[in-house]
Amino acid sequence: MGQVVLKGINKFYDSxxxxxxxxxxxxxxxxxVFVGPSGCGKTTxxxxxxxxxxxxxxxxxxxxxxxxxxxxxxxxxxxxxQNYALYxxxxxxxxxAFGLKMRKFTRPEIDRRVRDAxxxxxxxxxxxxxxxxxxxxxxxxxxxxxxxxxxxxxxLFDEPxxxxxxxxxxxxxxELKKLHxxxxxxxxxxxxxxxxxxxxxxxxxxxxxxxVQQVGEPLELYNRPANKFVAGxxxxxxxxxxxxxxxxxxxxLIAENAGLRIRLPDGTARRLRGHIGHKVTLGVRPEDLTVAxxxxxxxxxxxxxxxxxxxxxxxxxxxxxxxxxxxxxxxxPTVRVNVRDKLRLAMRPSSLHVFDVKTEEAI
Amino acid sequence: MVVAETQVYMxxxxxxxxxxxxDERWLAFVLLVPTMVLLGMFIAYPFVRGILLSVTNxxxxxxxxxxxxxxxxxxxxxxxxxxxxxxxxxxxxxTTVFKLALGLWLALLLNRNFRxxxxxxxxxxxxxxxxxxxxxxxxxWMFDPTFSVLNWLFYHLNLISGRINWLGDPDLAMISIIVxxxxxxxxxxxxxxxxxxxxxxxxxxxxxxxxxxxxxxRFWYITWPLLLPVTMVVVLFSIIQTFADFQIVYVxxxxxxxxxxxxxxxxxxxIGVGTGLLSEGAAISLAMFPILFLVVIVQLLYIRRVEVx
Numbered sequence: 001m002g003q004v005v006l007k008g009i010n011k012f013y014d015s016x017x018x019x020x021x022x023x024x025x026x027x028x029x030x031x032x033v034f035v036g037p038s039g040c041g042k043t044t045x046x047x048x049x050x051x052x053x054x055x056x057x058x059x060x061x062x063x064x065x066x067x068x069x070x071x072x073x074x075x076x077x078x079x080x081x082q083n084y085a086l087y088x089x090x091x092x093x094x095x096x097a098f099g100l101k102m103r104k105f106t107r108p109e110i111d112r113r114v115r116d117a118x119x120x121x122x123x124x125x126x127x128x129x130x131x132x133x134x135x136x137x138x139x140x141x142x143x144x145x146x147x148x149x150x151x152x153x154x155x156l157f158d159e160p161x162x163x164x165x166x167x168x169x170x171x172x173x174x175e176l177k178k179l180h181x182x183x184x185x186x187x188x189x190x191x192x193x194x195x196x197x198x199x200x201x202x203x204x205x206x207x208x209x210x211x212v213q214q215v216g217e218p219l220e221l222y223n224r225p226a227n228k229f230v231a232g233x234x235x236x237x238x239x240x241x242x243x244x245x246x247x248x249x250x251x252x253l254i255a256e257n258a259g260l261r262i263r264l265p266d267g268t269a270r271r272l273r274g275h276i277g278h279k280v281t282l283g284v285r286p287e288d289l290t291v292a293x294x295x296x297x298x299x300x301x302x303x304x305x306x307x308x309x310x311x312x313x314x315x316x317x318x319x320x321x322x323x324x325x326x327x328x329x330x331x332x333p334t335v336r337v338n339v340r341d342k343l344r345l346a347m348r349p350s351s352l353h354v355f356d357v358k359t360e361e362a363i
Numbered sequence: 364m365v366v367a368e369t370q371v372y373m374x375x376x377x378x379x380x381x382x383x384x385x386d387e388r389w390l391a392f393v394l395l396v397p398t399m400v401l402l403g404m405f406i407a408y409p410f411v412r413g414i415l416l417s418v419t420n421x422x423x424x425x426x427x428x429x430x431x432x433x434x435x436x437x438x439x440x441x442x443x444x445x446x447x448x449x450x451x452x453x454x455x456x457x458t459t460v461f462k463l464a465l466g467l468w469l470a471l472l473l474n475r476n477f478r479x480x481x482x483x484x485x486x487x488x489x490x491x492x493x494x495x496x497x498x499x500x501x502x503x504w505m506f507d508p509t510f511s512v513l514n515w516l517f518y519h520l521n522l523i524s525g526r527i528n529w530l531g532d533p534d535l536a537m538i539s540i541i542v543x544x545x546x547x548x549x550x551x552x553x554x555x556x557x558x559x560x561x562x563x564x565x566x567x568x569x570x571x572x573x574x575x576x577x578x579x580x581r582f583w584y585i586t587w588p589l590l591l592p593v594t595m596v597v598v599l600f601s602i603i604q605t606f607a608d609f610q611i612v613y614v615x616x617x618x619x620x621x622x623x624x625x626x627x628x629x630x631x632x633x634i635g636v637g638t639g640l641l642s643e644g645a646a647i648s649l650a651m652f653p654i655l656f657l658v659v660i661v662q663l664l665y666i667r668r669v670e671v672x
Contacts, residue, residue, distance in 0.1 A: 050569075050573060051572075051573075052569050052572070052573075071572070072569070072572045072573045073572060073573065073574070073575040073576070073577075077573065078573065079569075079570070079573050081566050081569070081570060082566075083564065083566060085564065085566035085567050085569070085570040087567060087570075087571075087584075087585060088567075088589065089588045089589060098571070098574050098576075098584070099573075099574035099575055102571075102574055102575035102576045102580060103575045146570075146574070150574075
């Protein structure tokens with residue numbers, strides 16, 4: 001079992017309120033990712049779960065019992081650190097065996113568990129080496145090995161892939177996912193990389209300034225962001241925003257600003273009935289923009305001037321000027337366009353997001 | 364034309380001196396000369412001169428003649444020399460153990476986070492930066508049989524009924540100089556070991572805590588092995604310094620009472636300068652050399668082994 005519940009968790013450092021009233025239920029076997037920009041409180045929250053950081057107020061419980069006062073060793077958790085934190089003076093074997101020795105496991109049992117973990121991670125050949133004789137990826141595996149030999153109730157990961165190069169990071173990400181499927185242990189994973197969050201998490205917790213912005217499955221965050229921050233944080237390239245005024249003409253709603261004038265699709269219009277005459281922030285993802293000719297004539301369209309063309313092979317990113325706003329569109333690789341071309345783009349109506357200008361909450 | 368205005372630097376044919384310095388071997392030699400002159404003048408020459416002196420029978424004002432190893436033979440059979448050899452080992456051994464233990468303890472405390480951390484760290488160095496002779500004079504007063512603040516304190520705490528003659532009793536005098544040396548040496552250990560502790564990533568201790576190691580085990584399995592190379596260097600330095608210590612004993616007891624607290628250095632000084640027997644004094648100080656040399660070799664080998672590990 002490995003159910004983790006955070007109830008009203010707060011953390012103060014002197015006058016800084018680093019983590020603000022975090023409430024969260026993490027189910028057994030679930031892979032939950034905390035994501036957010038640096039300083040958002042995600043690592044602090046993880047360290048509070050680990051017991052490395054005292055909780056200012058609130059309760060953390062694992063499998064129903066409150067662990068606030070328990071030392072890290074008594075919480076039955078294992079943690080993988082950003083810089084691996086391998087003991088430099090011990091061999092790989094001893095690094096992995098250390099936690100078991102401290103817990104007074106028998107020698108044959110330690111040996112069996114270390115070799116099992118080494119097999120799973122493919123580091124059987126490295127057991128006699130010292131950490132400094134290993135590459136970054138190998139160290140990462142040893143750090144994982146040290147966590148899994150203990151068969152803990154919960155795995156905690158603190159940005160474990162951020163020190164690896166891009167290629168290795170993608171590879172390890174897949175292996176982490178496989179490992180989780182194989183072991184089924186509850187995992188709490190901290191990262192600032194939204195791609196890691198989306199690909200690894202069963203559920204993702206987006207944090208900013210110590211406050212949980214939204215908790216949900218990856219696609220839920222992508223399709224229905226709770227506010228402008230989540231909308232901008234999830235997805236790459238990031239969502240386009242434009243501040244527009246809502247007006248009514250001939251029974252339908254129009255959103256317009258200096259460079260943009262679109263008729264709002266029915267679904268969006270219904271939500272904005274109360275905002276006529278007011279400003280709202282419009283959001284649309286680059287991948288929800290298409291070249292107008294090919295799209296349904298009913299789709300809202302606008303004109304743009306292309307400033308930069310980025311060929312990625314699988315897609316083309318167009319950096320465009322729309323009135324005063326800068327927008328990015330991701331279009332089919334077959335589209336032939338040049339810098340300074342004027343282009344008419346269409347939005348997929350169902351993918352239009354609207355946010356309150358002041359509160360930035362989704363409308 | 365524009366091109367004509369551009370000045371091209373044409374090196375003149377290099378003179379002999381410049382050409383010599385182009386050669387790296389010569390350049391290295393030239394750069395090393397100042398250091399070699401200084402080392403030669405202040406270390407090599409006195410050392411050789413000391414050896415030459417020790418095989419003569421020269422005294423102050425008398426150049427003396429070659430007498431072979433007669434001086435060494437003489438000190439070999441000298442009871443006070445035996446005492447000073449014993450004292451030097453005792454003094455070095457006991458103080459090093461205490462300095463290491465207390466210094467490590469202080470370093471571990473100072474490595475924590477607390478208010479006024481920077482101030483305390485600077486403050487702890489005080490015994491080390493006060494001129495030794497001055498602080499030793501203060502200690503001498505504290506150990507003075509009549510004016511001793513220690514006696515006063517112990518008396519008022521009802522621990523003693525009469526005066527303790529700290530520096531008048533051979534054993535108490537030894538303990539006293541050991542106390543002063545430890546007091547003076549602990550800051551060096553504390554600050555050096557603190558610097559060593561700060562190179563150990565806190566994540567290692569956190570990882571060990573999660574792995575189930577209690578504080579004592581974390582120290583023993585993580586901190587201590589990682590601190591060992593620094594510790595060895597600090598201990599090496601301290602042993603060399605303490606072995607050749609002079610000031611504390613000279614000021615506190617002058618080697619007394621009845622030559623009971625002499626160390627190599629103070630005895631060599633007393634014989635060589637005090638009584639004017641230069642050659643014998645030189646023999647005494649040179650007798651230190653093989654021992655220190657051995658200590659350095661052993662520890663440097665050990666440090667290398669630890670670092671390779």
